[in-house]
Amino acid sequence: VSIPLTAVSGEQLERQFAQDLRDLTDQSPNVQFEPVGIFQNSASFSIRGQGTGDIESAADGKVGIYTDGVVAARVSTALSDMVDIQAVEILRGPQGTLFGKNTVGGVINVIRSRPTGEAGARLQLTVGEDGQNEQRAVINLPSSGNLKTKLFMTQMKDDGWLPNVTSGKKIPRKNYSNYGLAFLWEPSDKFNALLTIDQIMDN
Numbered sequence: 001v002s003i004p005l006t007a008v009s010g011e012q013l014e015r016q017f018a019q020d021l022r023d024l025t026d027q028s029p030n031v032q033f034e035p036v037g038i039f040q041n042s043a044s045f046s047i048r049g050q051g052t053g054d055i056e057s058a059a060d061g062k063v064g065i066y067t068d069g070v071v072a073a074r075v076s077t078a079l080s081d082m083v084d085i086q087a088v089e090i091l092r093g094p095q096g097t098l099f100g101k102n103t104v105g106g107v108i109n110v111i112r113s114r115p116t117g118e119a120g121a122r123l124q125l126t127v128g129e130d131g132q133n134e135q136r137a138v139i140n141l142p143s144s145g146n147l148k149t150k151l152f153m154t155q156m157k158d159d160g161w162l163p164n165v166t167s168g169k170k171i172p173r174k175n176y177s178n179y180g181l182a183f184l185w186e187p188s189d190k191f192n193a194l195l196t197i198d199q200i201m202d203n
Contacts, residue, residue: 004092006031010085010113018082021045021108028090047092050105064095064103067110068196071100081154081178084122084138086113114194115150115184117143130170131159148184153177175203 006028016023022033032046045051045063052061065072082088088110095103119142126134134156141149155177160170180198 003095006090006092008088008090010087013082013085013088020082021088023082024088024090030092031090045105045108047090047106060102062102063105064099064107065110066099066107067198068112068194070196071102081136081156081176083136083154083178084113084150084152086111112152112182112196113138113150115143115148115182116140117148117184128158130161131157133157146185146187148186150182150184152180152182177201 006024008024008027013023018024022035025031025033030048032044032051034044045061045065047063050062052063061074088108091099091107091109093106095107099107118140121137121139124134124136126132134154136154137152139151141151143149156174157176158174160173162171163169164171178198178200180196182194182196184192184194186192
């Protein structure tokens with residue numbers, strides 16, 4: 001299928017220290033990703049001028065956001081942390097044929113890495129000003145027969161950087177966490193099944 005497509009690998013994302021989808025804007029022509037106001041993990045996605053900046057639960061977007069083939073129906077967590085990513089594909093133009101409704105502007109297709117079946121872990125800790133404290137971890141467990149298992153987590157907190165003279169507090173504050181568990185079952189060379197349990201909390 002002929003599709004105007006920008007694909008970025010996980011290695012590229014790591015080299016440029018990408019935090020979320022906003023970091024892909026510079027290398028994606030006609031694509032704009034921005035947070036919505038003080039809601040730092042909500043996003044205004046625009047591809048070729050088609051997009052929406054609404055975060056209301058009743059509003060459907062014009063750019064589809066998929067993670068491992070599962071659609072994110074709302075943009076409230078669209079700027080999720082870029083941890084354990086194999087690749088990100090940006091498909092421009094209407095994609096209703098391949099992805100269904102709400103893809104008039106295009107599709108953001110996020111593909112996570114699959115469980116490897118080999119014991120290993122990657123850990124990352126970031127500490128900075130304004131109470132910034134971030135922890136990220138990806139843990140692959142040894143395979144059990146045909147079953148491979150992976151755990152991943154992200155926690156991000158900060159106290160905000162813009163003083164509010166009325167309340168005396170700082171905004172926008174961040175309190176984000178993402179926990180997940182993935183199972184890959186490969187009974188043969190011709191069949192595999194991937195189950196991902198994923199929880200995102202953004203306060």
